[in-house]
Amino acid sequence: MAATVLIINGPNLNMLGTREPEVYGSRTLKDIEAMCIARGKALGLTVDFRQSNAESEIVQWIQDARQSSAGIIINPAAYTHTSVAILDALLACDLPSVEVHLSNIHKREEFRHHSYVSKAANGIIAGFGAKGYELAIEAIADLLPTAK
Ligand code: DQA
Secondary structure, eight states, X not given: OOEEEEEEEOTTGGGTTTSOHHHHOSXXXXXXXXXXXXXXXXXXXXXXXXEOSOHHHHHHHHHHHHHHOSEEEEEOGGGGGTOHHHHHHHHHHOOOEEEEESSOGGGSOGGGSXXXXXXXXXXXXXXXXXXXXXXXXXXXXXXXXXXX
């Protein structure tokens, strides 16, 4: 059976396409989901793609991932810079994880330069727009013992 990669998107990413396109690009989250499913399939992975505006829901998904997923890709959006709860959930679930950002957070306002989540992630991809999600799938495929 193909390994499942859980892709979690945080708050306001449901607005992609119309949300600050000069920063985040013109692709919708649905477009990105389709890209991820296709890239995952090519690598023998099943992609479970989700978005939530609620921190508690994201924490619950990470806790549940222990049973259902082989790895996690997460764009925590604004929670990147605020959420010790998401960091703790990732540390507790002990799965390989990749943090992804559409924009280069280090080129932006200073409050975006710090990520709590990076402490738990195997690696970070930032600044490549929607393409970053494909890169993250490739990166996580290499981290999974069962995936090719
Ligand atoms: C983001 C960067 C965050 O600073 C911001 O709050 C987001 C999106 C990105 O993908 O570039 O919502 O995670």
